[in-house]
Amino acid sequence: MILLAKKRYRDKEVKFFVTEGELEIIDKKADVAGLDRSKYCRSMTLDGLIVKQDFKQVDDLVYEVNKIGTNINQVARRANELEHVTLDDIKYLKKQLDVIYQQIEKFYGGG
Structure with missing residues (x-):
């Protein structure tokens, strides 16, 4: 009796290399998902989603906040030295704060 091999539905092989740590992560995620590797x-390859995040606006906002912090320190130093702050x-x-509010909006x- 000769047994014929059943033809695979998926007959193309895809290979890629991972580290031992990456393989452990893949296996853990597969286990959580209830799937084999x-x-x-x-x-994940066919239906997965890769999210690319652009933090330029956050970086701009952090820059503006740092600038206003420096300016507040300068005004505080002047107030301590001269014991008054000018209008x-x-x-x-206030103008610096407006810039920050615009960045946050x-x-x-x-936009």
Whole structure:
């Protein structure tokens, strides 16, 4: 009696290399998903989602906050030395805060 091999539905092999640590992570994720490694990798490859995040707006906001922090320190130092703050100093800080608020609106508004 000769047994014929059943033809595979998926007959193309895809190979890639991972480290031991990466393989452990893949296996853990497959286990959590209730899939074997092959099904998990196929599912992630075909249906998975890669999210690329752009943090430029956050970086811009952090830069502006750092700038205003430096300016506040300068005004505080002047207030301690001279024991007063000018109206121009307050206006300048208000203007800096407005820039930060604009950046925050831009970030959360997506524009």
